[in-house]
Amino acid sequence: MRAAQIEVTSLGKRYGQVTALDDVSLRVGPGSVLGVLGHNGAGKTTLIDILTTRIRPTSGTATVCGWDVVRFGEHVRRQIGVTSQFAAVDESMTGRRNLLLFARLLGAKRRQAKARADELLATFGLTEAANRKVATYSGGMRRRLDLAVSLLGKPKVLFLDEPTTGLDPVSRTELWRSVAGLAAAGTTVVLTTQYLEEADTLADEVMVLAMGSIVAQGSPAELKAGIGSRTATVTVSPTDAERARDALLRAGMRVRSHDHALSVALAAATDVPALVRALDHAGIAIIDLTITEPSLDDVYLALHAGGGA
């Protein structure tokens, strides 16, 4: 096995009486994506701040690319790219100027900086807006520019703190594709999110934080298996409701009915066609069928229930 890009052991951060992070341990291998899932105040940003050398832990150790984040912060900073919750770009300057500025700070020569800026602008669909002030950018464009800035130094490890919060669905999907592309190319990614769906889509490994502690850790599949499942909600005509319920029960499904809508817990991928077939056989018309992913709240609920809380 190759050496871990990020190795965290019993990491903790206290502010006086407040524990922001408590006994967190994790390993992230090269090119893999770690999703850190949790609500506001769960400790996600504290973890990112420590790993990106912005704050010091009060206990435990953390290394990024083999460098201790406290003692060798300077080395860590050469290896990482960071995109924070709020796009930290200069609004009074153009997108291109922002990129040039950060490239120069990183030590690029003028011509290198220009080439790299143009390359990134093109990659993130910002070429046309390159010479406009960032103040005129949409939320999605700003995030893309922010991501472009964090990629200037070709980082080995990329940290994304809630990269899609506040983005519209199209921008969110675009950002997901960018992150997936980067990970496929070998960049290690740590991403925090409040959305289970996002962690599920992007992460190889998910860690759930609550009040500074890890409450669950594993692959998205393991996590979802632990919390139960997706739910199919079937709407049928009121006169069919009773028969539909019986048909699904006969097919061996877990059904709850409210009025003429039936909720079915989906255990396997084949459950959706099975569900449709069962209703079709019974001659029942499906008016509507929606499938909902479990939310972060479902994760928390399941974990609390499992822990006997």
Added chain:
Amino acid sequence: MSRHALRTRHQDDDAPTLVIAVDRGSLRLAPDDDSWGGAGFLTQLRVLSGRSLRTAFSDYRLVFFGLLQPVVILLLFSQVFAGIGDMPGVVAYDGYINYLMPATLVMIAMTTAMGSGAALLSEIYTGWVGRLRTMPINLVAVLAARTVSDAVRLIVQLVVASAAGVYVLGFEPGGLAGLAGAIAVAVAIGWGLSWLFIAIATWQSKPELMQAASFVVMFPLMFSSSAYVPLEAMPTWIRVLSTVNPLTYAIDATRALAVGMPVGGALVAALALAGVTAVLGGTLATRAFRAG
């Protein structure tokens, strides 16, 4: 490494197309060894100062009111307190404006220095500083760039205010060299003080608190000095206070230079003040900034 290509195309042809083709031949997003490890201190200082200056001058309304503010204060003070011009200790200056103008230069320097602290604090709040902290960037360069760009801005302000003094309010400097010397001293003092206010900013948690605290510090310092009224006219306790108020020496030096009188030890005291505040503020600010 295998080639990965991800493409999204929207149905609408005009919509932006995002293409990420991760391939070492075309776009190199992949980590590799020729990444830049951070520019030298001087380059970072120059780039960051240039950026601060561009930002400061990017909004013409801000520039306009920033330059107008000291002129308005100068106009008000010179008219409202014109009677001070006949007092002993001021009468030798041949008009209150000649007494007031140099003190105003120092006051502008102090206000700008306060602005350095406020600007740094707001950049901490917007996450700008946070981003710099995650990059291979020298933190001293980040702080120094703030003081350098504000010093440049201060020179512009002082020149404009002096010109307004001369052409609008009848200020008569002792000579161009003297006036330039006075401006130089004011810039040195403003630069030193900006380090002090930056130090305060790194220790503070709230912008409002910073403003309130700066206000409480600034006004007593200005009024317990020889800035507006000669010391002889003040109650004894303020006169005592004024002898330990470093601004008194700064203002005395600026005033002597501006009107062409012998400057003496006040110049040494003023430059020492600039040096001490810079070193003290710089040390405190860097320590607080590094600790995170």
